Amino acid sequence: MRTPLVVGNWKMHGGLAEARELASGVRDGLKRPRGVEVALCPPFTALPAVAEVLAGSPIGWGAQNCHWEDTGAFTGEIAPGMLAELGCRFVILGHSERRHLFRETDDDIARKVAAALRHGLQPLLCVGETAEERRQGLTFTVVEGQLRAGWAGLGADEIARSVLAYEPVWAIGTGVNATPAQAAEVHGYLRGLVSELASKETAQSLRILYGGSVKPDNAAELTQQPDIDGALVGGASLQAQGFITIAKKSASRGGSSKE
Numbered sequence: 001m002r003t004p005l006v007v008g009n010w011k012m013h014g015g016l017a018e019a020r021e022l023a024s025g026v027r028d029g030l031k032r033p034r035g036v037e038v039a040l041c042p043p044f045t046a047l048p049a050v051a052e053v054l055a056g057s058p059i060g061w062g063a064q065n066c067h068w069e070d071t072g073a074f075t076g077e078i079a080p081g082m083l084a085e086l087g088c089r090f091v092i093l094g095h096s097e098r099r100h101l102f103r104e105t106d107d108d109i110a111r112k113v114a115a116a117l118r119h120g121l122q123p124l125l126c127v128g129e130t131a132e133e134r135r136q137g138l139t140f141t142v143v144e145g146q147l148r149a150g151w152a153g154l155g156a157d158e159i160a161r162s163v164l165a166y167e168p169v170w171a172i173g174t175g176v177n178a179t180p181a182q183a184a185e186v187h188g189y190l191r192g193l194v195s196e197l198a199s200k201e202t203a204q205s206l207r208i209l210y211g212g213s214v215k216p217d218n219a220a221e222l223t224q225q226p227d228i229d230g231a232l233v234g235g236a237s238l239q240a241q242g243f244i245t246i247a248k249k250s251a252s253r254g255g256s257s258k259e
């Protein structure tokens with residue numbers, strides 16, 4: 001049984017006034033979300049304001065990155081404990097923009113995942129292939145490598161507290177989403193791997209989100225695929241109404257959890 005999860009990744013958008021307005025809009029439009037869990041991941045600086053707006057509502061919040069150490073001389077970094085202190089439920093890790101623009105390695109990401117779990121955060125690990133890798137037939141090899149590396153050293157109970165996101169790099173911010181069939185194929189493959197790395201039960205309960213040009217008009221066909229358990233939304237999460245529509249379209253049919 002998996003309740004779909006829809007997460008808004010605001011990336012580097014939103015000063016305080018915009019963040020408050022956007023979070024309030026989402027909160028007011030999703031007072032009692034049925035059959036879907038929703039969270040917002042604003043920039044670090046907006047987290048306290050967003051937490052204040054969302055406190056007491058069913059909408060959760062999280063961050064877009066964290067460091068792996070608890071404290072120390074790491075100028076410009078944010079520790080997972082600092083995020084937990086702000087009430088964050090999630091932290092996005094291994095996003096393709098972190099991997100490609102900021103040269104994060106699989107080893108960095110694995111350390112971040114482990115640190116997030118130590119602090120009671122749910123790491124939302126992102127995996128995905130580039131257009132070139134897909135052309136070369138390497139999609140499964142790439143996502144498998146990223147998953148095995150990102151979860152290296154974790155026990156089955158830790159994996160069970162995690163979330164996965166399949167975000168093909170070629171679909172991020174391009175307006176070209178994976179087709180439901182393309183996404184479903186990779187999600188099915190990832191679920192098989194979760195079964196191997198943790199257990200069959202964990203594979204059945206772990207949520208695997210799809211991300212990459214999810215919009216109000218394609219959300220339903222993607223998230224109603226059997227192995228797609230919600231969405232990680234970038235650009236379309238910056239408009240409250242559109243994001244609310246995506247969340248509603250991602251809800252399980254009948255408002256109950258997917259089998």
Ligand code: 13P
Nearest residue numbers: 009172173212213234235
């Ligand atoms: P877009 O929805 O803008 O394609 O971004 C996807 C993404 O990177 C979410 O993490």
